[in-house]
Amino acid sequence: MSTEYAHPEALVETEWLEQHLNEKGIRIIESNEDILLYDTGHIPGAVHIDWRADLQDPLIRDYISPEKFARLCGRHGITPETTCIFYGDKANWWACYALWAFRLFGHEKVKILNGGREKWKADGRKMTREVPNYPQSNYRVPPRRLDKEIRAFADEALAQSQAKKPLIDVRSPGEYKGEITHMAEYPQEGVLRGGHIPGAKSVPWKTATNDDSTFKSAPDLAKIYLEQCGLKPGTETVVYCRIGERSSHTWFVLTYLLGLESVRNYDGSWTEWGNKVGAPIERSGGS
Amino acid sequence: MHPVKLQSIIDLFDHLPEVERRETLVAYSDSAPKQAPRPNEKFDLEDIRKDEECADTVGVYLQVDEEGKAHFRMTLGPEVQTLTRAMAAILCKGLDGATPQEILDLPQDFVTRIVGADLVRVRSQTTYYVLSRIKAICKVYLDRQRAKQIA
Numbered sequence: 001m002s003t004e005y006a007h008p009e010a011l012v013e014t015e016w017l018e019q020h021l022n023e024k025g026i027r028i029i030e031s032n033e034d035i036l037l038y039d040t041g042h043i044p045g046a047v048h049i050d051w052r053a054d055l056q057d058p059l060i061r062d063y064i065s066p067e068k069f070a071r072l073c074g075r076h077g078i079t080p081e082t083t084c085i086f087y088g089d090k091a092n093w094w095a096c097y098a099l100w101a102f103r104l105f106g107h108e109k110v111k112i113l114n115g116g117r118e119k120w121k122a123d124g125r126k127m128t129r130e131v132p133n134y135p136q137s138n139y140r141v142p143p144r145r146l147d148k149e150i151r152a153f154a155d156e157a158l159a160q161s162q163a164k165k166p167l168i169d170v171r172s173p174g175e176y177k178g179e180i181t182h183m184a185e186y187p188q189e190g191v192l193r194g195g196h197i198p199g200a201k202s203v204p205w206k207t208a209t210n211d212d213s214t215f216k217s218a219p220d221l222a223k224i225y226l227e228q229c230g231l232k233p234g235t236e237t238v239v240y241c242r243i244g245e246r247s248s249h250t251w252f253v254l255t256y257l258l259g260l261e262s263v264r265n266y267d268g269s270w271t272e273w274g275n276k277v278g279a280p281i282e283r284s285g286g287s
Numbered sequence: 288m289h290p291v292k293l294q295s296i297i298d299l300f301d302h303l304p305e306v307e308r309r310e311t312l313v314a315y316s317d318s319a320p321k322q323a324p325r326p327n328e329k330f331d332l333e334d335i336r337k338d339e340e341c342a343d344t345v346g347v348y349l350q351v352d353e354e355g356k357a358h359f360r361m362t363l364g365p366e367v368q369t370l371t372r373a374m375a376a377i378l379c380k381g382l383d384g385a386t387p388q389e390i391l392d393l394p395q396d397f398v399t400r401i402v403g404a405d406l407v408r409v410r411s412q413t414t415y416y417v418l419s420r421i422k423a424i425c426k427v428y429l430d431r432q433r434a435k436q437i438a
Contacts, residue, residue, distance in 0.1 A: 035406055036369035039313045053405065 005218045006259025010252075011114045012085055014123050021045050027082050027134075030117070031098040032089040033245075041127035043087065043120060047076045047134070051094050051245070055101045061268075063145065069105045070139040077134025080107065087113035087120065091206075091213035097248040100265055103150055105142045112252060115214040122212065150251070152238045152266040154276060157197060161280075166237040167200035168229070170250045171270065175242070176202040178283035181274065191274035195281035197240070203229055205246040208253045221258055233260055240266035240273070289397060290389060293381030300401045308403050316372040322379040324348050324360040334424050335362070338416070342366040345375070345417070349387075349424045356384045359421060370406060374417040377401060387425035393418075 005011065012020075020026065021044055028046040030038050038048040049055065054072055057064055064072070078084065084102060086095035092112055099110045113120065121127070145151075152160070160167050174180045178194035196202070207224055208216055215221070225231050237260060239247040244267030251265045273279050289297060303311060324330070328350070335346035343364025350358045359382060361375045382390055395418055399407055402414050 034368040034370070036309060036313055036316065036373070039309050040316065040369055 002218055002222070005257045007256045010111055010256035011215070012111050013114050014120050014125060017043070017085065017113055017120075018125050025081065025083055027076060027078050027084050028113075029076075029084055029086050029095075029098060030088055031086060031094040032117070033094055034089055037089055037117070039129070041129055044126060044128045044130070045132050046087075047132060049076075049098050051097055051101075055098065063101060063104060066105060066142040066145065070141040073107075073139035074137050077137045079137045079139055081109070082137075083109040083111060085111045085113055087116045089117050091118065091209050091249070092116040093205075093245045093249050096252040097245040100150065100248040100251055104145045104147065106144075106146060107142075112256075115212055118213045150255075150264055152240075152264040154266070154268050154272055154279065156264070157238055157240065157266045157268075157273065158279070160236070160238045161197050161199045164199055166229075166231055166235060167197055168231075168237065168239045168247075168250060169196045169200040169202050170205040170239055170241045170246050171196075171202075172204055173202060175270070176200075178281070181270075191242075191271055193274045193281060195274070195283040197273060198280050198282045200240075200282075201229055203250070205241065205249045208250065208257075215253065215257060218257065221253060225254060225258060231258075231260060234262065235260075236262045236264070238264050238266050240269040242270045243267070244269050289393065290382060290385035292383060293378075293385075293397070296377055296381045297397050297400050300403075305403065305405065309406075312370065312373040312402070312406075315374075315376040316369045319361070319363055319372040319376040322359070322361045322376055324362070328360065330360070332424050332428055334420065334427075337364070342368060345371075345420060347420045347424050349428060351387065351428060355386050357387050357390060357425065358383055361417075370402065370414050371417060374398070374402075374414055378417055378421055382421065387428050390425045391422055391429065393422070 028043050029049050030042050030046045031049050031051055032038060035050065042048070055063055084107065086099045088095035095112055095116060099112060102110055157167065169176050175194065176196045181191040181194040203224065208221060210216055231237055231254070237254065239250045239254070241247040244265055247265050247269060251263055254260045254263045300308060300311065330348040330350045332349045333346065335344065337344040343366035345364070345367060346362035348360040352358065359379045361379055363372055363375055395415055398414055398418065407414060
């Protein structure tokens with residue numbers, strides 16, 4: 001069993017980032033659930049990307065067009081060659097979501113700050129309210145989104161379930177069992193039914209993190225996902241949660257830390273599946 | 288019709304461009320710790336709890352003076368979100384001096400005028416949470432007053 005992450009270059013530590021804040025060719029991007037958190041203070045030089053206002057289409061439940069993505073990047077001085085280092089609150093849920101969205105548009109150079117905002121703050125590292133202003137860049141409009149490669153839609157999740165291929169439900173055990181339709185401590189987001197997609201295994205996202213919000217070691221992750229959950233390299237795997245942010249976290253773990261090659265994030269997740277006419281569900285049981 | 292202090296806050300936010308709205312909300316959030324109870328302050332009711340709708344414990348403290356006017360203090364756990372902190376500070380100031388019945392009758396539509404449509408989203412429904420907690424403590428107070436009168 002490897003003691004190294006499959007792609008260790010996909011993570012940076014807080015100490016390293018503090019020493020490279022002004023390095024040319026990187027852009028630090030904060031993405032949070034708390035929509036005003038960036039305004040209260042952020043890593044010096046970091047820009048803010050709002051998971052909804054910046055990445056989602058306002059009228060269709062979908063992501064922005066490649067043209068809008070190019071404009072978003074241009075506004076922050078990002079080019080296709082820029083290394084984007086994402087971090088945020090909630091142990092990097094939304095940072096992983098934003099990273100995954102950048103990958104949807106084919107942006108290659110992406111990294112996560114291990115431990116996210118919580119770790120940076122707990123380390124006592126500098127934060128500022130100064131909003132940086134980078135020269136506008138000219139980001140080439142991506143030719144397409146990588147929907148087929150890293151994103152799953154409801155019909156594909158159904159096919160995955162019917163083919164008994166790996167489906168990972170990363171929500172809390174209560175949500176998985178159908179006892180609750182939302183995370184504890186969160187408002188109900190309009191889901192009519194509780195439960196999980198038939199055949200899905202329960203591996204809550206938090207299983208992959210330490211108490212300080214950093215990722216667990218490669219051997220620990222391999223034990224959880226490869227040994228206990230039975231995931232295999234090369235096998236198509238679909239992950240989901242409620243709106244796709246917690247599953248982005250697990251998608252990052254499986255894709256970059258464990259090196260699984262065919263992992264897709266079903267971003268419609270339970271807010272779609274739990275309301276969808278004709279979608280089968282299971283309650284309790286499972287694994 | 289809103290209480291006078293709340294109306295002046297609403298009027299302020301009504302005319303703010305989006306960037307300044309965010310800055311003002313953050314400033315209110317920064318001032319939220321000042322709403323905590325002072326040493327030796329006495330209250331008619333205290334309601335400290337952790338609800339599913341909110342990420343951390345929120346305490347609401349109500350004191351009603353001889354003229355029947357309400358005064359609030361609030362405590363907020365460290366995980367409480369910025370917008371909720373801002374609303375706590377805004378409502379402690381804006382509802383100060385209103386009667387519990389006026390607060391109970393207050394429609395909640397003013398919240399979007401303060402926060403702005405862009406910041407009200409499913410995951411920030413907790414913007415309404417602080418108002419619901421303040422209304423709840425006012426209702427308990429009024430129910431107890433009515434029970435006393437009947438007795």
